[in-house]
Amino acid sequence: xxxxxxxxxxxxxxxxxxxxxxxxxxxxxxxxxxxxxxxxxxxxxxxxxxxxxxxxxxxxxxxxxxxxxxxxxxxxxxxxxxxxxxxxxxxx
Amino acid sequence: xxxxxxxxxxxxxxxxxxxxxxxxxxxxxxxxxxxxxxxxxxxxxxxxxxxxxxxxxxxxxxxxxxxxxxxxxxxxxxxxxxxxxxxxxxxx
Numbered sequence: 311x312x313x314x315x316x317x318x319x320x321x322x323x324x325x326x327x328x329x330x331x332x333x334x335x336x337x338x339x340x341x342x343x344x345x346x347x348x349x350x351x352x353x354x355x356x357x358x359x360x361x362x363x364x365x366x367x368x369x370x371x372x373x374x375x376x377x378x379x380x381x382x383x384x385x386x387x388x389x390x391x392x393x394x395x396x397x398x399x400x401x402x
Numbered sequence: 403x404x405x406x407x408x409x410x411x412x413x414x415x416x417x418x419x420x421x422x423x424x425x426x427x428x429x430x431x432x433x434x435x436x437x438x439x440x441x442x443x444x445x446x447x448x449x450x451x452x453x454x455x456x457x458x459x460x461x462x463x464x465x466x467x468x469x470x471x472x473x474x475x476x477x478x479x480x481x482x483x484x485x486x487x488x489x490x491x492x493x494x
Contacts, residue, residue: 318410320435320480321487322472342487343412343435345472380414380437381475388412395413395434 318343318392326350328362334387335369341389349383410435410484418442420454426479427461433481441475 320343323334328351337344352359366387370377374390388394412435415426420443429436444451458479462469466482480486 318484319487320468320478320484321489322470322478343484345437345478347473376412378414380472381439383473383475386412386414386437392410392412392435395411397413 316341320345323347324350325362326354328358331362331365334366338369338373338375338387338389341391343389343392344387345380346385346387347383348385408433412437415439416442417454418446420450423454423457426458430461430465430467430479430481433483435481435484436479437472438477438479439475440477 318341321337322345323330324347325331325334334344334346348359348363351362363385366385367377369375370387376388376392376394378386378394380386386394410433413429414437415422416439417423417426426436426438440451440455443454455477458477459469461467462479468480468484468486470478470486472478478486
């Protein structure tokens with residue numbers, strides 16, 4: 311590892327309220343990878359979850375990161391320097 | 403992004419057979435982050451899954467990466483330059 315190479319962090323969180331989206335965006339700006347368990351919000355309101363995912367999708371499009379579903383429970387979002395590999399193995 | 407900054411990849415795969423562990427280690431050596439859905443192997447053999455996780459845990463200890471459970475279904479493993487953030491929000 312080079313001396314000045316910045317440390318990359320991966321964070322796994324549970325999203326319970328749409329207001330937490332702002333914190334996720336701040337983590338992404340800090341180049342953190344965020345894995346979000348969305349089940350609690352999905353159980354509360356599918357519409358709120360859809361709105362949150364739309365919001366994060368637009369954020370990722372404008373900031374150059376990536377977003378993918380991880381099964382039914384989770385979504386993974388990466389900052390600009392991390393890409394989600396889509397190849398022979400599918401995201402499942 | 404700096405011109406010479408290497409691209410980091412995140413890969414989500416499903417582990418069905420212990421023989422696939424070698425491919426995961428090769429991805430980690432290439433500095434890929436790997437999210438592994440372990441449910442199919444767990445359903446086949448809990449002993450085989452335990453052996454695979456032990457093997458990956460030792461690999462991560464010797465190579466300087468990190469490993470954490472993501473609920474019942476998945477395990478996330480990072481290469482040496484990516485650390486799993488353990489803070490106010492728990493891994494769930």
